[in-house]
Amino acid sequence: MKRVLVALPTLNENQKEKLRSACPGCEISFINEKEITPSNIDGVEIIIGSVPPAMLHSPESLEFLQVGSSGADAYVREGVLKPGTVLTTCTGAYSQTVAEQAITATMMMLKKMHLYRDAQNRHEWTDLGTVGSLDGAVVLVMGLGEIGKYYSRLAKALGAYVIGVKRRASDKPDCVDEMYLTDEFDEVCPRADVIVSFLPGSAATTHFYTAERFRAMKSSCVFVNYGRGVAVAADVLEEALRNGEIAAAAVDVFETEPLPADSPLWDLENLVITPHSSGFYHLPATLERVVDICAKNLSAYLNGGELMNVVDFKTGYKK
Amino acid sequence: MKRVLVALPTLNENQKEKLRSACPGCEISFINEKEITPSNIDGVEIIIGSVPPAMLHSPESLEFLQVGSSGADAYVREGVLKPGTVLTTCTGAYSQTVAEQAITATMMMLKKMHLYRDAQNRHEWTDLGTVGSLDGAVVLVMGLGEIGKYYSRLAKALGAYVIGVKRRASDKPDCVDEMYLTDEFDEVCPRADVIVSFLPGSAATTHFYTAERFRAMKSSCVFVNYGRGVAVAADVLEEALRNGEIAAAAVDVFETEPLPADSPLWDLENLVITPHSSGFYHLPATLERVVDICAKNLSAYLNGGELMNVVDFKTGYKK
Numbered sequence: 001m002k003r004v005l006v007a008l009p010t011l012n013e014n015q016k017e018k019l020r021s022a023c024p025g026c027e028i029s030f031i032n033e034k035e036i037t038p039s040n041i042d043g044v045e046i047i048i049g050s051v052p053p054a055m056l057h058s059p060e061s062l063e064f065l066q067v068g069s070s071g072a073d074a075y076v077r078e079g080v081l082k083p084g085t086v087l088t089t090c091t092g093a094y095s096q097t098v099a100e101q102a103i104t105a106t107m108m109m110l111k112k113m114h115l116y117r118d119a120q121n122r123h124e125w126t127d128l129g130t131v132g133s134l135d136g137a138v139v140l141v142m143g144l145g146e147i148g149k150y151y152s153r154l155a156k157a158l159g160a161y162v163i164g165v166k167r168r169a170s171d172k173p174d175c176v177d178e179m180y181l182t183d184e185f186d187e188v189c190p191r192a193d194v195i196v197s198f199l200p201g202s203a204a205t206t207h208f209y210t211a212e213r214f215r216a217m218k219s220s221c222v223f224v225n226y227g228r229g230v231a232v233a234a235d236v237l238e239e240a241l242r243n244g245e246i247a248a249a250a251v252d253v254f255e256t257e258p259l260p261a262d263s264p265l266w267d268l269e270n271l272v273i274t275p276h277s278s279g280f281y282h283l284p285a286t287l288e289r290v291v292d293i294c295a296k297n298l299s300a301y302l303n304g305g306e307l308m309n310v311v312d313f314k315t316g317y318k319k
Numbered sequence: 320m321k322r323v324l325v326a327l328p329t330l331n332e333n334q335k336e337k338l339r340s341a342c343p344g345c346e347i348s349f350i351n352e353k354e355i356t357p358s359n360i361d362g363v364e365i366i367i368g369s370v371p372p373a374m375l376h377s378p379e380s381l382e383f384l385q386v387g388s389s390g391a392d393a394y395v396r397e398g399v400l401k402p403g404t405v406l407t408t409c410t411g412a413y414s415q416t417v418a419e420q421a422i423t424a425t426m427m428m429l430k431k432m433h434l435y436r437d438a439q440n441r442h443e444w445t446d447l448g449t450v451g452s453l454d455g456a457v458v459l460v461m462g463l464g465e466i467g468k469y470y471s472r473l474a475k476a477l478g479a480y481v482i483g484v485k486r487r488a489s490d491k492p493d494c495v496d497e498m499y500l501t502d503e504f505d506e507v508c509p510r511a512d513v514i515v516s517f518l519p520g521s522a523a524t525t526h527f528y529t530a531e532r533f534r535a536m537k538s539s540c541v542f543v544n545y546g547r548g549v550a551v552a553a554d555v556l557e558e559a560l561r562n563g564e565i566a567a568a569a570v571d572v573f574e575t576e577p578l579p580a581d582s583p584l585w586d587l588e589n590l591v592i593t594p595h596s597s598g599f600y601h602l603p604a605t606l607e608r609v610v611d612i613c614a615k616n617l618s619a620y621l622n623g624g625e626l627m628n629v630v631d632f633k634t635g636y637k638k
Binding site (some may be wrong): 096097100101103104105107108110111113114116117118119120121123124125126127128129130131132133134135154157158257258259261262263266272273274275277280282283284285 | 449473591
């Protein structure tokens with residue numbers, strides 16, 4: 001009889017029942033993810049939820065960790081899980097909430113709504129001139145996982161011409177007009193009116209957006225980072241905005257989170273900062289999808305079925 | 320030989336040529352709309368552009384006024400034009416720019432991006448909790464002219480269920496899921512997650528959104544006014560927001576414009592104010608469309624062809 005610990009946000013009875021039905025004969029316990037302590041993990045074979053990585057020191061009994069998040073970069077680091085532990089994510093569950101906030105931020109920048117909000121706070125009735133549009137814009141989407149594809153569909157629905165850039169060769173999905181490999185980024189980068197990054201955190205993506213790459217972008221380009229903060233160093237982004245290498249940016253993720261209160265980024269007029277808020281369970285639909293994925297994978301793991309969203313420890317990406 | 324005055328923003332040679340070709344044999348002159356003086360109007364038979372209404376006192380010679388704007392309510396008032404003057408608008412040219420800013424504002428409110436911008440300005444990394452989505456939301460679009468239809472298409476592309484409300488019975492256009500007449504507003508109002516108003520200014524639309532109607536809305540409703548300011552009195556909107564009758568509002572138009580610097584509206588956290596900036600020529604595509612409409616109507620007027628966007632002086636609406 002395996003012991004299963006579910007550490008997600010508070011679930012309703014229907015959601016709990018979905019998980020219970022997925023592991024008949026197991027001993028299952030539920031705890032709010034915010035209340036988890038090291039003793040909860042002790043002797044558990046299966047964890048469903050995003051236990052703080054610092055609480056995990058290669059626990060002996062743990063066989064299978066299904067995290068509640070879409071990324072798992074914090075769990076593939078050495079010493080967090082013992083070799084052989086199966087690690088799966090909830091990739092896909094967060095696509096809607098992240099992509100929707102990212103496209104809202106994109107449109108906000110194009111329409112100067114952040115500057116109009118600032119003007120409102122100064123009681124100023126001031127026309128801020130020319131605005132942009134997604135209609136006809138070339139939008140470069142970095143990372144074509146579930147979130148990148150969701151964003152691409154929204155952008156296309158609003159009239160954008162979407163160029164997808166991804167790590168591995170595959171057939172071009174319908175949601176993009178053109179597709180390139182990450183190695184080809186420098187060739188397509190100067191064409192983009194908007195660059196939206198959903199790159200996950202990994203050695204390969206760390207500081208991907210260098211000062212040189214910002215210089216290669218259109219000076220009218222809007223840069224949006226809703227992937228992971230390591231993809232761009234704070235000082236590089238700051239300089240790109242201060243020097244007018246790009247027109248504006250909207251960023252939800254930072255190398256250091258929370259962003260320190262004395263960071264010079266806060267006061268950049270053309271940078272819209274959100275506190276890594278696009279994910280989580282801010283849309284009610286998200287938790288429902290998380291529970292569905294967890295229940296399916298729990299059942300598959302116990303019955304030797306095929307798991308979804310298995311993480312490759314070498315790359316930190318989905319296998 | 321008729322005299323034609325073109326008073327639009329500064330046109331390029333290609334745009335001027337389009338208008339010249341539309342009125343061969345006429346004496347045509349161009350002036351930037353901001354530099355027009357009463358002497359420019361004197362003795363002119365045709366004006367293309369939005370001459371300030373205060374400059375018009377039923378000018379004797381004027382036969383045809385093609386305004387550059389989408390609305391013409393300021394020109395149908397008594398004493399502005401002499402009876403019999405033909406009045407046409409550029410309805411349609413502004414649909415994209417207005418609808419795009421309106422949907423950006425809608426999404427911004429649903430995603431709390433205005434509050435995140437305020438938090439940013441305070442250097443605060445604070446999670447603001449649950450957000451909404453257009454996906455699955457019931458969006459009530461008041462006014463199904465070109466702008467209302469454009470907005471409806473965008474909202475549907477983003478997953479909304481769109482209810483259109485219009486003045487006159489007609490076949491339901493594909494861009495809406497249900498359609499009602501203005502008289503039926505009170506029946507559908509409580510169903511709406513978002514109410515977007517594109518009502519023009521007229522006697523019938525003045526103070527349409529009464530305190531009673533705000534009370535009938537969902538307390539979670541987002542109200543967006545991108546039509547004309549007369550549709551809602553400032554104090555009624557203020558009370559609706561302060562009392563929590565609705566969750567938030569985004570307003571581009573006011574009864575008094577510019578909004579006075581001491582208006583209590585400026586400081587309402589859940590109200591996003593823009594300075595009637597959605598229209599004008601802020602999108603480059605708009606001026607191109609305006610010139611096309613003006614050239615077609617100029618040619619039609621001179622050759623007895625069918626005019627587009629003719630204003631009915633009795634209603635202030637398109638005939």
